[in-house]
Amino acid sequence: MVDNIFGHCDPRFTKVEEVFRRNFQEGWEYEGAAFAVYHKGKLVVDLQGGYADSSSLAKWTDKTRTIVFSVTKSVGALCIALLVDRGYINYEDKLSSFWPKYAQNGKEDTTVEMVVNHQAGLPAFDGPFSFEDAKNPDRVSEIIESQTPLWKPGTKSGYHALTYGWLVDQIIRRVDPKKRSVGKFFREEIAEVHDIDFFIGLPPAEEYTVSRLTTPSFSFTLREIWQQPALLVMLVMTMLAKILGWGYPQVWTFPSWLNLPGKKITANNPELHFLEQVAALGITRAKDLAKLFALVIKGEIVSPKLVERFYEPMIKEKDAVMGFEAPKGLGFMHSPNPKKPGKYFFGHPGYGGNNVAVDPEEELVIAYVTNGIKVGYGDLTLTFNRLKNAVLDIVEKFGN
DSSP states (O other): OOOOOEEEEOGGGHHHHHHHHHHHHTTSOSSEEEEEEEETTEEEEEEEEEEEEGGGTEEOOTTOBEEOBTTHHHHHHHHHHHHHHTTSOOTTOBGGGTOGGGOOTTOTTOBHHHHHTTOSSOSSOSSOOOHHHHTOHHHHHHHHHHOOOSSOTTSOOOOOTTHHHHHHHHHHHHHSTTOOOHHHHHIIIIIHHHTOOEESSOOGGGGGGBOOOBOOOHHHHHHHHHHOTHHHHHHHHHHHHHHHTOSOGGGGOOOGGGOSSOSSOGGGOHHHHTSOOTTTBOEEOHHHHHHHHHHHHTTSSSOHHHHGGGSSOSBOSBOTTTSSBOOEETTEEEEEOTTSTTOEEEEEEOGGGOEEEEETTTTEEEEEEESBOOSOOGGGOHHHHHHHHHHHHHHHHHOO
8 A cells, every 4th residue: 555645735626635545545556646736826736656666665755757758749849939939930930941951852841830730741760760869969860851751741740759859859959049959948948947847858867866667567457448448449549550551650660769668668768868859758747847837828938929829729630640639739739628618728648647738718737747657648547537637626616
């Protein structure tokens, strides 16, 4: 039995703590997790608990950070938005206008907006991509320049699971007046300015704070599918796509050094934690993730006028890679708000169940991180969905 659940809740949100504890008591959290909520600019929920590494009985502490996988894409989106806000770039700009060598093999008309909306046609690289390549931005640039899009840029939207990170980094290196990497740009322009504990490229001295990822057992997976039958459909469709070649199955063939999912959890390799990969390898705490987006909706990161463009998805069509509708826009993913028909949360889900979801009308930010990988994704993650629904019920009941 986990005995180190800690943190605090505003008195109105005590139901959330009950749900958080129940997730552990019922075995849905088999490692560690943290959950944070900002409402009207205040941190009203900050709950943590479980194990940072159950194999060594290391408990989760307030210093524990974890990899949030694709939630990191939302931070890449913010970095691009900040450069747009400051006038260094426009979403409508062609990459070839500041990156001439990009204009090869049918990529000459690709815009920044197409990149962040997963429309660039480069959801996977067409050749080997080593860890040494990944650490060398010049080599990454050459690899991207040589690619031929899998579809005409702008005609489809298909999830760029990893390549989004390399593309965003290369854009920032060219349009930022100081020519910084995405990790350095985010750290100096956002994280340090606003005291946000979120790293894209972890300093080696901080490695001891990173929780160890664990994949679910077969019995846990079956139990999760039993509770969330829609997961079975998602898993079967993904498997059939790989077997029958539907869509673009090569996207899910990750390089061996970052194999998600896989028998070996390569994301536990500290060398990956030091890598600046804004599609998949952000490392943070739930309360810092929530704080970041609480500042976003207050207009303290980018201008309120630009933030308003995040609220509604630009694309609602079936995703060419994932095979189902995936509302998205300007680098964010959107999910329907069950309390407000026709309205959406913006943010981004991540592998394993990690998530950040923002309801700007309610000034509400919900963040969940975990090192116990779940099969579910987004709202199909049972632990996250339980917590989110508890929060929404409370906000609906108490309002302000």
